[in-house]
Amino acid sequence: MTARNWGVLMVLCGAIFLEGIDVAMLNVALPAIRAELGMSTGELQWVMSAYVLGYGGFMLVGGRAADLFGRRRMFIGWLAVFLLFSGLGGLASDGWMLIVARFVTGVAAAFMTPAGLSIITTSFEEGPQRNRALLVYSGTAAGGFSIGLVVGGLLTAIGWRWVFFAPVAMSFLILVGALTLVPESPQPERRAGRVDVAGGVAITAAIVLLVLGVERATHTSIESTLITFAAGGALLAAFVAVERRATAPLVRLGIFRSASLLRTNAIGMLLFSGFFGFQFMVVLYLQELRGWSTLQTSFALIALGLDAVLAPTLTPWLVRRFGNARLIFGGMLLSALGYAMFLPLGVDWTYAAMAPSLIMLGVGLALVYGPxxxxxxxxxxxxxxxxxxxxxxxxxxxxxxxxxxxxxAVNVAAPGTPLDGFRAALAVPFAAALIATSISAFSLRTGRRREPIPA
Structure with a gap:
């Protein structure tokens, strides 16, 4: 790759690192935010949920907007919004202000992230060059989350508002680099009025409601949860109906005829389901049951960030040697084993007893995320x-x-001692990894053969 190619890649890696470190630092700062702003547990939960709603709800529209309106324009414009509202979060004097700022920050990330990824996939030649770029990119994303746990603990010790101000400085530098290095992307021909507004509204509302239903499942009645899911499902059906009739659909439904694409997205959903559920339970176990400090917990979990080192160094060689399908299968199998080793969790486990599982999960993520x-x-x-x-x-x-x-939900519902609850909850990521491993086994049948996306 040329020096300019590396420069473009570093800018895009900086953006995905920024997104990861922003989320991780906020996780660590939540108790301090609650103490100063006087937020209830429900309000505090919305500081995280608002970001997830904005990010998950607008991601599909954000990805398509990059194709329709220009990848560079979407990346730079929404990076500026991310910068602005991250800073506003640090200035919040009331809980609702912080929640609104986090929602808009999530929306900005939903437009910025797929635009950055598509700049890589269209700027780097398909094959080893693109693969190397994507592996470096994915490793940086994982590194941002792991490093954010530690940096968040250090910044919170100074003052929780620095958790929001630090990304402002970083995003400004990335913005300057993007304006200088990221090339203009070709914009497809579009006639006025052909943008699928109805499809965009339907799919965004559907995903927001589905994510909202999941987020609130443990905090509200089962009737309310079922109504939310039903409304999300109805809007999803409406979206499909709109796309079938649209002359220029937001999402070409034929893309879902690719079994490879469906398997890949299912594995991705299960990968993150297991990883985030596991990390959440381990943080609670270390801090609430064991009495570890925030900083001790952050350093303990940094082993999960091995992906940041292995993805750009070892994984490219493994991809060339064994192919993506085998690496994904092997990584999910290793992850399932790592989760299984954590199931007999003890009340007095030493870090030496936990480290093998954490290392295996970090390696497993390195083998799966990039490929x-x-x-x-x-x-x-x-x-x-x-x-x-x-x-x-x-x-x-x-x-x-x-x-x-x-x-x-499993942790709360499990009978017995708090330790029994943690053990029961850890079965959730284990089950997710087992299902993902089973799905990835189907990819081994196609091996090195690439399945084209249906037109």
Whole structure:
């Protein structure tokens, strides 16, 4: 790759690192935010949920917008919005202000992230060059989340508002780099009035309601949850009906005829479901049952960030040697084993007893995350690369919400001691990894053969 190619890649990696570190730092800062703003548990939960709703709900529209209105324009414009509202979050004097700021920040990330991914998939030549770029990109994303846990603990010790101000400085530098290095992307021909507004409204509302239903499942009645899911399902059906009749659909439904694409997104959803559910339970176990400090917990979980080191170094060689399908299967199998080793959790486990599982999960993520991103965009026309990225990241976000809600629900409902609750909840990520492993086994049949996306 040329020096300019590396420069473009570093800018895009900076943006995905920013998104990961922003979420991780906020996780660590929540107790301090509650103490200063006097927020109830329900309000505090919405500080996280508002971001997930904005991110997951608008991701598919954001990905398609990159295809329709220009990837560079979407990336730079929404990066500026991300910068602005991250700073406003740090200035919040009341809980509702912080919640609104987090929702808009999530929406900005939903437009910025698939635009960045599609810039990579359309700027780098398909094959080893693109694969290397995507593996570096995915490793940076994982590294942002892991490093954010530690940095968030350090910044919160100074003052929780720095958790919001620090990303402002970083996003400003990325914005300057993007204006300088990221090339203009070709914009497809569009006639006025051909943008599928009805489809965009329907799918956004549907995903927001489905994610909302998952997020609130443990905090509201089963009747309310079922009504929310039913409304989301009805809007999803309406979206399909709109797309079938639209002359220029937001999402070409033929893309879903690819079994490879469906498998990839299902594995992505289950990967994040297990990973986020596991991390949530382990954080609670270490802090609430064991009495570990925030900083101790952050350093303990940094082993999960091995992906940041392995993805750009070891994984490219493994992809060339064994192929994406085998790496995804092997990584999910290793993850399932890592979760299984954590199931007999003890009340007095040493870190040495936990470390093998954490290391295995970090390695498993390195084997799956990057190759999954490659497969999700492989064989997709340039005009739909933003859509493919939006589908993948929507699966990631929905999976994360599902894993968190599922693990929390099992933890609360499990009878016995708090330790029994943690053990029961850890079965959720284990089950998700087993299902993902089974799905990925089907990809081994196609091996190195690429399945084209139906026209």
């Amino acid at each position: 999954l991103t490659i497969v999700a965009t492989d064989g997709v026309e340039d005009s739909e690369q933003g859509l493919a990225g939006g589908l993948l990241y929507t699966s990631f976000q929905f999976g994360a919400a599902l894993g968190l809600a599922g693990a929390a």
